Amino acid sequence: MRAELSAGRTTGASVDPREPSPSGVRVLGSLGRVEAFRLGRHPIVLAGVVGAVVLLVAQTRGSVARWWVADVHLGTALLFVGVAVLYAGYLATARAVRDGLADLYESFPTSATKRIGAHLVALMAPVVASAAFVVIAVGWLDAQGAIGSPRVSVLAGGLALVALLGALGVALGRWAPGPWAGLFAATLIALVEVDVVVPSFDGPVRLGRALDWVLPWHQPFVSGEFPGPIASFPPATAHLVELVGLAALTSLAALASRAMGVRRLFATATAACLAAGAVGWAGWSETRPIPVGRLDSLVAAAIHPATHERCQTRAGVSYCAYPAYLPWVRLWAAPVDGVLSRLPRRPARRLVVRQVVDSSFLCSPSLGAAAAASCTGGTPSGPRGRQVARLASRLTAFQAALSTDAALVPGSARPPVYVGLNWGSGATLGPAELNLALDVAYWAVHLPTTGQVVHAQGGTQQVSCLPVGQAREAIAVWLAASATPATRAALRAEVSAGQIGSVPYGNGRSSVATFAASSTLDTVGSLETTGRATLLAAAMTALPERRVEAVLAAHWSTWTNWRTSDKSLATALGLRLPPAPPTPATVPPAAAGSGQVIQVSGPPPSPVCH
Amino acid sequence: MGPVSAERSGAGSSPGTAARGDATVAGDRPGVRVEGLRRRYGSTVALDGVDLSLMRGVTGLLGPNGAGKTTLLSILATVASPDAGRLSVLGFDPEDSAERIEIRRRLGYLPQELGYHRHFKVAEFLDYVAILKEIVDPGRRRAEVARVLAATDLGPVAGRRMRALSGGMRRRVGIAQALLGKPQLLVLDEPTAGLDPEQRLRFRELLSELPDHPVVVLSTHQADDVAAVCSEVVVLLAGRVRFAGTPEQLAGLAAGRVWVAEARQTGAEVVWRSGDGRWRHVGERPPAGAELVSPTVEDGYLRLAGEAAVAGSAGSAEGSDTWRSRRGRQDR
Structure with missing residues (x-):
């Protein structure tokens, strides 16, 4: 009977004069383009972009941007886009089931895996839009006088964040196409991120440094208190690897099928293992505390400004700033010159305007539990804790001496004028x-x-x-x-x-x-x-x-x-x-x-x- | 499989089968072959050993609700799998994943319950489906979308969102998407449901104008649709094929047994009141004062359904025998 049933393949009704079927890549490309176009103009995604703009402006307004802080803020702003893409991607992926078209879609030659692949390809649209947002934001902040240079790894991390959350939305749409899963996930991630990222929001999430790296985005809010960018802190490259690895794992989960062949199963398992390994390495790297030696040099830069800063003289005033902040000298000069020009007699002594570091940077949990403990008056434990405590006490002593210690500025009988960061x-x-x-x-x-x-x-x-x-x-x-x-x-x-x-x-x-x-x-x-x-x-x-x-x-x-x-x-x-x-x-x-x-x-x- | 299904399985032993095959696709092989197809949903038997051969041309699938029509069509559309039985669609075995895709490349399917994407425009949706049907060349896709839009008279609403369409229009969009890619097998589950009379006529015309004479199988509750467009008709009752033949043969089942009377009489197998207020009786004995009229497809179907109901109440085995004996008389 099998032979008889198969006989029609070459004769009669089944003779097929059709043109050859297109390659899977072409189908994927065509479908991906359509989905990308729809995702890119989805109202939720557009709202996410607007939210990102608003958040970026809110985070950066009120102070001249420093790129070693502002690039992290850019990524934080992209959280809005990411969460929006999560939900929009989920809606798009679950569309067939939600709209009662699952049976029809099942009858098409384009497989569910290929359709999911198209949704993943479509994430390029919001990623590209996010890249455009980043480019525009970089130009805007530069035009505002931002100092330093944005770190490519941090900016790329923001784009990877959008891709990761989008892939999560696609995976949810594939495996939990019910009406609430995407909304629940988007809301949960948004709330947790707001709790973790916004220091003033006193919410319930307290993961601590051991776990918060797992969250899609972590904002090291202390970095603005440093006298300049610090190499490898925060560990942006590791975070980028983490995000890419998580995006890969999520995509594999979305593409997985119950009917995978042995070869595809092996390839998927291998890719998943590699991605998981990368994520694990990234997590290990991100949870390493900042070395005490690095802290020591930070504190040295803070308490010995004269030996770490560079000075410029403008209109008879000496401005001393940490190297990264030298572009601000012209900003400081405006009010300084405004005052000095109205004096009937210029004082004989030279005015020195010197930049000093606020004392609070050792208090951040970003620098590790030992630093935080020393800051809150707790008893730091272990050799690292004691080392950090010594650094903290040196910093505190320096700050206490700021108003009276003329020795901070050699050759000056009076304390200089100080400016902060x-x-x-x-x-x-x-x-x-x-x-x-x-x-x-x-x-x-x-x-x-x-x-x-x-x-x-x-x-x-x-x-x-x-x-x-x-x-x-x-x-x-x-x-x-x-x-x-x-x-x-x-x-x-x-x-x-x-x-x-x-x-x-x-x-x-x-x-x-x-x-x-x-x-x-x-x-x-x-x-x-x-x-x-x-x-x-x-x-x-x-x-x-x-x-x-x-x-x-x-x-x-x-x-x-x-x-x-x-x-x-x-x-x-x-x-x-x-x-x-x-x-x-x-x-x-x-x-x-x-x-x-x-x-x-x-x-x-x-x-x-x- | 019941005896009639066996007749229709392509063995060519019965006069009815031979006549149908010769008349429609002489010298051609069946586009779809079904043998001993069974499918259960829990304790409910949806298909109970269906044997069937479908040739090029339009085959109508008639049957009451729950007869297994939708299950059968979804299996033909490779959306569902049978629990048992053999199936060959356009010469391909749907159990094999690669061959299943070949079937789908040649398939146009309109499910009974077809939802819609609220935010898609009509043309967007058809374009999207065209891609899912692997029509990736943009120029060809545009032409194909334009063709089916014209065929279903949807051109004026091509730019309208799906949520803004009436139910009948959405049904036409469903038909349009099934026609994309000039499929060799069209599986249409109640395609005329929700269409107005004019659109039903247009649909019939559309089926008759299909290029390349594909295999078309459609389920319907409209016996006049079957009479108008189908070259073949299959009656499915309680998961079994109870009849397979031409619409004329189905109507012939009631030949000499349809009477019209002014009042309802007892003793007939099926009685209903027609539009002119008179009572139409299908049965062996003429009611008093009744007028013998020519049978329609509906008469034949109703007689068949009425018999099956009687047979079902008397027991399935006996019912089959009863049906066979009557069918034998009819064929003679």
């Missing part, structure tokens, strides 16, 4: 410039500059001195506000925002209201100005600039003397001295009269500046 852009340019301009103006009128806050024992902080009622503080604030258009606007915003603090001074019976900069990016160089001086300076900005300059130039030495009061300055300028703003917390009269020293806001009272 961040610089404002857009809305935060004004506060950043005002902060630096204030430091320079304080330096010009012989007030303590950066490092005004002295770190005392036990974590409390003390303001080194307060120029309460002194004309020179109002002059310094006016000089800073007049430095650039942005500083003028920033001072107005600061006054109208009314972010008033309270600092005890003298014998502790009194406290003075202070203004703090509204949005400083660094603790480095952050100053608090007394309330009345700030309000007087704001009033001075309403006067013609030349008139103020003439009054100041007439008796500059007097105005900068600590004994000259702000009332005298107001009278000379024809202004009414503004009343001091009330302090947020007032001293109870009974307590004030009892002879006890009252600490209004916690720290010990500060002396009046002389």
